[in-house]
Amino acid sequence: MSWEIPLTDIVFDEDDLAAVGDCLRSGWLTMGPRTKAFEAAVAADRGRRHAVAVSSGTAALHLTCAALELGAGDEVIVPSFTFLASVNAPRYVGATPVLCDVVSPHAPLIDVEDVRARITPRTRAVIAVHMLGYPAAMGELRALCAEHGLTLIEDAAQGFGVDAPHGDVACLSFFSKKQLAIGEGGMVLTDDERVAERVRLLRSHAMTSGTWDRHTGHQASYDVVGFGFNFRLDEPRAALGLARLPKVPAEIEHRRAMVRAYRERLGAFAMFDEDAVERASHFAYTVLFEDVETRKRVRDALADARIQTTRYPAVHRLTEFARYATALPHSEAAADRHLALPLSAHTTLEQVERVSAVVRAAAAGPS
Amino acid sequence: MSFPQVPVFDLRLDEDDVQAVLDVLRSGWLTLGPRTAEFERAFADHLGARHAVAVSSCTAALHLAYLAAGIGPGDEVIVPAMTFAATAAAVVYCGATPVFAEIGDDLALDPEDVARRITDRTKAVCVVHFAGYPARVRELRALCDAHGLALVEDVAHAPCAGVDGRALGTFGLAGAFSFFSNKVLACGEGGLLATDDDDVAALTRNLRSQGMTSGTWSRHTGETETYDAVGLGFNYRIDEPRAALLLSRLAKLPSGVERRRALTRAYRERLRRVPGVIVPYDDAAVDHSTCYVLPILLEDATRRDPVRRALREGGVQTSVFYPAVHEFTAYRERFGTPSLPRTEYVARAEITLPLYRDMDEALIDRVVGALAEALR
Numbered sequence: 109m110s111w112e113i114p115l116t117d118i119v120f121d122e123d124d125l126a127a128v129g130d131c132l133r134s135g136w137l138t139m140g141p142r143t144k145a146f147e148a149a150v151a152a153d154r155g156r157r158h159a160v161a162v163s164s165g166t167a168a169l170h171l172t173c174a175a176l177e178l179g180a181g182d183e184v185i186v187p188s189f190t191f192l193a194s195v196n197a198p199r200y201v202g203a204t205p206v207l208c209d210v211v212s213p214h215a216p217l218i219d220v221e222d223v224r225a226r227i228t229p230r231t232r233a234v235i236a237v238h239m240l241g242y243p244a245a246m247g248e249l250r251a252l253c254a255e256h257g258l259t260l261i262e263d264a265a266q267g268f269g270v271d272a273p274h275g276d277v278a279c280l281s282f283f284s285k286k287q288l289a290i291g292e293g294g295m296v297l298t299d300d301e302r303v304a305e306r307v308r309l310l311r312s313h314a315m316t317s318g319t320w321d322r323h324t325g326h327q328a329s330y331d332v333v334g335f336g337f338n339f340r341l342d343e344p345r346a347a348l349g350l351a352r353l354p355k356v357p358a359e360i361e362h363r364r365a366m367v368r369a370y371r372e373r374l375g376a377f378a379m380f381d382e383d384a385v386e387r388a389s390h391f392a393y394t395v396l397f398e399d400v401e402t403r404k405r406v407r408d409a410l411a412d413a414r415i416q417t418t419r420y421p422a423v424h425r426l427t428e429f430a431r432y433a434t435a436l437p438h439s440e441a442a443a444d445r446h447l448a449l450p451l452s453a454h455t456t457l458e459q460v461e462r463v464s465a466v467v468r469a470a471a472a473g474p475s
Numbered sequence: 476m477s478f479p480q481v482p483v484f485d486l487r488l489d490e491d492d493v494q495a496v497l498d499v500l501r502s503g504w505l506t507l508g509p510r511t512a513e514f515e516r517a518f519a520d521h522l523g524a525r526h527a528v529a530v531s532s533c534t535a536a537l538h539l540a541y542l543a544a545g546i547g548p549g550d551e552v553i554v555p556a557m558t559f560a561a562t563a564a565a566v567v568y569c570g571a572t573p574v575f576a577e578i579g580d581d582l583a584l585d586p587e588d589v590a591r592r593i594t595d596r597t598k599a600v601c602v603v604h605f606a607g608y609p610a611r612v613r614e615l616r617a618l619c620d621a622h623g624l625a626l627v628e629d630v631a632h633a634p635c636a637g638v639d640g641r642a643l644g645t646f647g648l649a650g651a652f653s654f655f656s657n658k659v660l661a662c663g664e665g666g667l668l669a670t671d672d673d674d675v676a677a678l679t680r681n682l683r684s685q686g687m688t689s690g691t692w693s694r695h696t697g698e699t700e701t702y703d704a705v706g707l708g709f710n711y712r713i714d715e716p717r718a719a720l721l722l723s724r725l726a727k728l729p730s731g732v733e734r735r736r737a738l739t740r741a742y743r744e745r746l747r748r749v750p751g752v753i754v755p756y757d758d759a760a761v762d763h764s765t766c767y768v769l770p771i772l773l774e775d776a777t778r779r780d781p782v783r784r785a786l787r788e789g790g791v792q793t794s795v796f797y798p799a800v801h802e803f804t805a806y807r808e809r810f811g812t813p814s815l816p817r818t819e820y821v822a823r824a825e826i827t828l829p830l831y832r833d834m835d836e837a838l839i840d841r842v843v844g845a846l847a848e849a850l851r
Contacts, residue, residue: 118503125497128716132493135486137656137663163531163664166685166710192685192704199707284505284714291505291714292531313534313560314805319657322794323482325787328780329795332560332803335567338534342656342663344496344716419701426704428686 112414113459116285117452120348127351131344139312139340140320146346147295149353156274156297158304161346162311165265165281167339168294169197169235172277175296175306176259178203178232185226186235186263187218188424188432188439194235194263195423195432203232207424209436210239213396214379216442220248233259236275238267239420240448241287241391242384246273265294269360269389277303282349287363287389288356290348293341310336359453363390366455370395373464377471379446393451394419395467400444402471407447409470415463418448480790481838484657484768485831488720495723499716507684511718515667517725521635522642524650524669526676529718530683533631533653533666535711537565539682540649540668541599543675544625546571550598552627555584556801557818558603562629563800571598575801577815582755582770583610586618599625604633604643606796607659607765608756612638612646619647627651630669632767634660635732644669649679654721659735659765660728662717683711734832735766741836742769742828745843751775751850753824769830770796771846776824778850783826785849791842794827 131142143161151159162168178184184198188207195205208223210216218236234253236244244262250273253260264270265281268288277300282293296307312318314334317327367390371378377395380388397403403419410417422443424433449463499510511529519527530536546552548570554562556575563573574597577588582605589600600619602610612628619626626647633643634652644650649672654665668679681687686708689701739761746754753772756764773779783793799822800806801813828842 118505120500120503125500128500129493129497132488132496132720135488137486137661164710164712192687193710196685196707196709289505291716292710292712313564315560323792324478325792328783328787329798331798332800332805334805335564337564337568338532338561338664340532340664344663348500421701421703426702428704428706 110414111416113416113450113463115416115418115448115450117454118284118289119454121355124348124351127347128344131347137343138319140343142343142350143341143346146350149350150280150295151297153353154278154297156278157299158297158301160296160304160307160311161341162294162296162307163339163341164292165279165283165294166193166196167311167337168279168281168296169193169261169263170200171307171310171339172261172279172296172303173197173201173203174310175303176233181230182232183228183230184233184235185223185231187237187239188422188436189216189420189442190237190239190263190423191265191420192423192426192429193265194237195429197235205432206231207432207434207436210438210442212438213441213445215381215384216379216438216446217242217244218249219438220245220252223249224252227256227258231256231258233261235261235263237263238270238272240394241266241270241389242380243267243270243272243387246275250275266391267389269356271387276300282345287360287391288349288352290345290352293345293349309334311339312336313338360389362453363451363455364388366451366460367393369457369460370449370464373460374467377467390451392448394446394448396442397445397447397471403445403447405474406467406470409466410463413466415466416450419443419446420448479787479792481792481829481842483792483794483827483829485833486656486661487833489727492720492723495719496716499719505715507712508715510715510722511713514718514722514725517722518667519669521725521728522645522669524642524645525671525673526669528668528676528679528683529713530666530668530711531713532664533629533651533655534561534565535683535709536651536666536668537561537601537627537629538568539679539711540627540651541565541569541571542682543678544599544627544648546598549596551594551596553589553592553597553600555603555818556799556815557582557605557797557821558629558800559631559797560800560803562601562603563806572810575813575815578818578821579611580755581605581608581610582821583608584615586611586614589615590618593622593624597622597624599627601627601629603629603631604636606770607632607636607767608760609633609636609638609643609763612643616646631658633765634658635728636763636765638763645671648672649675654717659732659767660721660724662720662724665713665717665721682706682708684708685710731832732765735830736761736764738830738834738839739766739769741839742830742843745839746771749843749847749850751778752846766830768794768796769828771826771828772821772824773826776820779824779826782846782849786845789845791845792829795822795825796827798822
């Protein structure tokens with residue numbers, strides 16, 4: 109099927125291509141000067157002391173859990189309305205994910221009161237997910253985590269550029285649908301030097317020197333001082349990220365403008381409040397219907413009009429995660445009743461108009 | 476910071492390789508899609524394997540190969556210590572124990588020593604085709620079959636080599652390839668799992684992308700609406716720009732390997748005349764190798780580090796393939812230190828000399844001249 113309006117769209121400028129072309133022509137592809145520059149640029153942009161580029165958002169979350177030395181017997185509280193990698197991260201290191209609910213189907217972000225209710229003596233960390241690019245309640249979560257001595261991890265895989273107070277560690281994704289897209293990639297941001305050093309070590313097999321260090325004569329050999337992984341980024345992707353980074357703020361503003369346009373036309377189905385829209389970085393634009401039947405009808409009508417949509421399942425209802433299921437009514441309602449409409453840095457008002465018209469007509473009732 | 480005049484490896488991409496990547500970026504489709512599928516088909520054909528599944532690294536391919544072999548807590552996997560740490564680390568990811576076996580003159584697993592280390596807990600053997608030279612893979616296959624063990628091939632060094640016309644990476648349950656930037660076929664970070672087993676291929680495809688039952692591409696093309704997830708998966712995906720680069724480079728792989736063989740022969744001719752140097756393998760073996768690197772051994776291992784320093788001061792970068800894995804701090808602390816005298820000698824005596832497609836005989840003269848001078 110070819111979509112007339114796809115869910116997302118990525119357009120690279122000539123200077124993005126030139127950055128990648130220059131890198132490839134240099135012949136140096138493994139972590140080196142471009143990766144360092146990309147890390148420094150994102151750290152400065154996000155106001156964090158340390159940034160460590162990795163192979164994916166999943167790897168960022170995994171290495172964060174490893175760097176925090178979470179393990180068997182430890183519990184990590186994470187919302188169920190998220191991408192499943194948020195929940196797998198503690199599992200990779202032998203810790204137990206404890207799923208919590210979201211505030212409401214209209215604002216499907218981690219519910220601070222439900223987090224509080226699920227804290228036990230074994231709880232070590234909370235993963236706050238900036239789902240769909242909307243900021244989690246970081247101020248309240250910081251206070252709660254401080255009160256209980258918990259580490260606050262931000263899963264900002266969908267939330268690059270959100271306006272919110274920082275947690276202890278933030279995990280970014282540069283997957284191809286994201287605000288800053290380079291294909292596959294991710295990053296760990298933190299002010300904690302020990303966490304940054306540990307992530308840096310574990311992303312490349314806990315080796316005490318890298319290929320670039322040996323190339324430039326800084327190191328002759330290496331030791332392996334832990335059980336690390338190959339979660340490295342490479343130079344072409346770092347070059348692309350570095351070229352894209354300065355353009356992201358304007359692209360997020362474009363996304364925000366399109367979201368406002370959608371909200372004017374689809375107010376009856378709006379999620380989140382105006383303040384959240386202002387502080388969000390708009391990974392996706394979602395609408396909420398009164399029931400599953402309406403959502404299905406709208407989705408079918410959009411597909412018939414060759415307009416692509418998607419929706420995000422609640423993790424505890426996936427086969428692999430059924431063992432973690434408890435009562436999570438808002439997550440289930442959000443997952444069942446929402447639909448993500450086309451949104452990218454290149455969405456046009458005409459597209460918003462056309463999509464909105466189909467949504468309104470289909471939501472009104474069966475034809 | 477100082478760049479070596481003669482680096483240990485040097486990757487040069489052709490303009491059509493660069494354009495293949497830029498075309499993908501212009502298309503705007505970056506995640507697993509048609510180019511990855513095309514590269515996988517082409518690489519499977521190149522090997523004569525039923526399935527090729529591209530992943531994010533050789534480490535990822537090894538991890539998935541061990542999982543496909545059913546490796547878990549309490550199990551043992553026999554691996555060489557004369558390898559990159561990933562061969563053993565991926566065993567640890569599965570909760571299992573790497574058991575290090577000794578190498579032979581080919582710097583690869585010695586089947587007799589492997590046989591001695593098999594216990595009730597042994598589940599698999601992983602052979603590394605060192606420097607691109609075929610290891611004694613038929614004997615290892617027979618040994619594994621006799622004991623009901625899975626054979627995994629770490630083919631990071633050997634994407635274009637074989638035994639009796641059969642490609643390395645197709646002798647066991649799975650072959651794990653590397654496309655790291657210093658490799659014979661390089662894209663930056665990347666890897667691939669090859670297998671003839673339909674179930675292994677299906678499991679690998681599932682676990683490389685989070686255990687999800689459908690991918691972004693199939694949702695884009697309208698085949699599926701949403702997804703389920705089964706199993707503890709990972710993000711071990713490669714992306715389309717890297718797949719496009721690999722596809723462009725794959726066509727040039729055989730000629731690149733021929734060039735490496737010619738350079739290796741030129742090295743061997745000159746190294747023969749340098750006293751104190753042992754050159755592993757015989758001339759005939761070169762014809763069946765990818766000649767990924769050029770390893771030499773010093774008769775007197777105590778001279779290795781000073782010789783490397785002298786070469787570096789003369790502008791020639793060298794490397795060590797490899798420090799022995801069982802001697803790394805992390806492995807000593809967790810698994811103790813088995814006695815592997817031959818491996819330990821190689822780890823102390825080995826020097827990896829510069830070898831890459833775009834070097835010439837004049838550079839080889841310079842490297843060998845500097846080596847002879849350093850050894851005098």
